[in-house]
Amino acid sequence: MFIISLTYKTSLENVERFIPEHNDFLEKHYQSGNFIASGRKEPRTGGIILADAISKKEVEEIIQEDPFYIHQVADYTITEFIPSKYNEHFKFFIKNL
Template identity: 75%
Template sequence: MFIISLTYSGPFEDIDRLIPEHNAFLDKHYESGSFIASGRKNPRTGGIIIANAASKSELEEIIKEDPFYRHQVANYEIAEFIPSKYNENFKLFIKES
């Protein structure tokens, strides 16, 4: 499982213009099961995506589809973690190894 932290590096007018395409990117990966949750940081400096992918390299390929990445208006930090404790309702997202 991964936490992707996006930090905006471009002007807000570019970010705002790309939001519809970014939302379509998110929707595609929610449908595939790769993304679990996402949202803006507060204050609005970027966003967070919680993802479930087979590997960090797979996730890096997914990120390359993001319009924010393609237009170079955000930087990405990926942290991998192994959930060892979680709410029972979250169990369906856990892939046993």
Template identity: 60%
Template sequence: MFIINLTYKTELENVDHYLNEHIEFLNEQYELGNFLASGRKIPRTGGIILSRVENKSELEKIIEKDPFNINELADYELTEFIPSKTCNELKFLIK
């Protein structure tokens, strides 16, 4: 499992220009079961994605398809972790 930390490296108006395409990318990844949660940082300097993809190189290939990445709007930091404790609703994350 990974936390994907996006940090914008451009003005928000550039980000907003590609926001709908980014949302389509997110929707596709949710449908494929790769993403579990996502949202904007506050203040709006980027976003966070929680991914259930287990292989870093596979996740990097997925991120290559993100319009924010294609158009060089954000940097991506990947943090791998193994959930060891969750609330009842997220017990499925524990292996």
């Protein structure tokens, strides 16, 4: 699993111009099963995406499709983690345990 942390590097006014395209990007990857959860940071300095992918390389390739990436609106940090404890309600997200 991966945590993708987006940090805006431009004004919120500029970010908001790309929100509809970004939402389409998110929906595409929810439908494919790559994304588990997403939302904006508070305060609104960026966002977080929880992703299920085969490798960091796959996540990097997915990010390159994001309009925020294409239009240089955000920087991305990718953190891979291996869940070792989880709430039973989310067990179906955890593979190979």
